[in-house]
Amino acid sequence: MRVMAVCNRKGGAGKTTTSVNLAAELAFLGWRVLLVDLDSQGHCAVGLGMKVRRTEPTAHTMFKDTQARLMDAVRASPFDNLSLAGADQMFEHDRGLRDEQRLARALTDDELVARFDLVIVDTPPSLDLLLLNALSAANWVLVPYVPHPLSFEGIRQLMRVLFKVMSTQNPDLKVLGFLPTMAADHVRQHRQVNLDVSRQFGAARVLKGIRNDIKLAEAFAVGQPVRYYAPGSRGAQDFSDLGVCLTQLLT
Ligand SMILES: Nc1ncnc2c1ncn2[C@@H]1O[C@H](COP(=O)(O)OP(=O)(O)O)[C@@H](O)[C@H]1O
Numbered sequence: 001m002r003v004m005a006v007c008n009r010k011g012g013a014g015k016t017t018t019s020v021n022l023a024a025e026l027a028f029l030g031w032r033v034l035l036v037d038l039d040s041q042g043h044c045a046v047g048l049g050m051k052v053r054r055t056e057p058t059a060h061t062m063f064k065d066t067q068a069r070l071m072d073a074v075r076a077s078p079f080d081n082l083s084l085a086g087a088d089q090m091f092e093h094d095r096g097l098r099d100e101q102r103l104a105r106a107l108t109d110d111e112l113v114a115r116f117d118l119v120i121v122d123t124p125p126s127l128d129l130l131l132l133n134a135l136s137a138a139n140w141v142l143v144p145y146v147p148h149p150l151s152f153e154g155i156r157q158l159m160r161v162l163f164k165v166m167s168t169q170n171p172d173l174k175v176l177g178f179l180p181t182m183a184a185d186h187v188r189q190h191r192q193v194n195l196d197v198s199r200q201f202g203a204a205r206v207l208k209g210i211r212n213d214i215k216l217a218e219a220f221a222v223g224q225p226v227r228y229y230a231p232g233s234r235g236a237q238d239f240s241d242l243g244v245c246l247t248q249l250l251t
């Protein structure tokens, strides 16, 4: 079982859009995927057209209850091969257990390991215990970013946290790639930022981006991954390409 964390400390970087659509894409390609929503905004469920009831166990329950199993929060989504451990919208970040390894340990559960090939963890924007849990549990980090000059500093900050986790809790952590989102090739500024990211972190790590496409926002609003909502759209094409590309990197 592989674990991919989708991280950027900025809000609005495309983390949740990427998590939901990539999860759907890889599930379509045959991976048995579990999407874990650590952001208490609970948007992953929205993007998959699912509801998390307030009484149900969530991905956050294990941070309040040492006995809770992540498996108890897992629900089948309406899409083949894709399950969700949804978020608790009442969870107060930075409350609960102070344990950076809680998720990593939860993911060693035999039942999870038997049922899933890939776990994708969507993370909250803040630097809190939940992000550190995701980074401690992951084999791979995917960093979506909007190619805007202000994004560069945010990525640098995230990389500092990443290197710290690599040198302490999780030496196996690797960067899967930097993913430009809401990108427009014809905008010179976007090209420049992507070039800066390439120079700083390695051109091979900068993935072909997800273009700006209103269909992605629309798909989210109706609770469907874009490949089902608008199969012919640019967004669907870009996520399809990304799925194929990452399948190669992950295997
Ligand atoms: N490629 C894209 N084209 C157009 N809109 C997008 C794209 N990616 C994300 N969005 C929109 O941008 C907003 C922020 O994206 P989201 O995935 O929620 O970011 P984050 O999870 O990092 O906060 C959402 O309204 C989403 O629908």
Ligand SMILES: [Mg+2]
Binding pocket: 015, 016, 017, 039, 043, 123
């Ligand atoms: Mg989000």
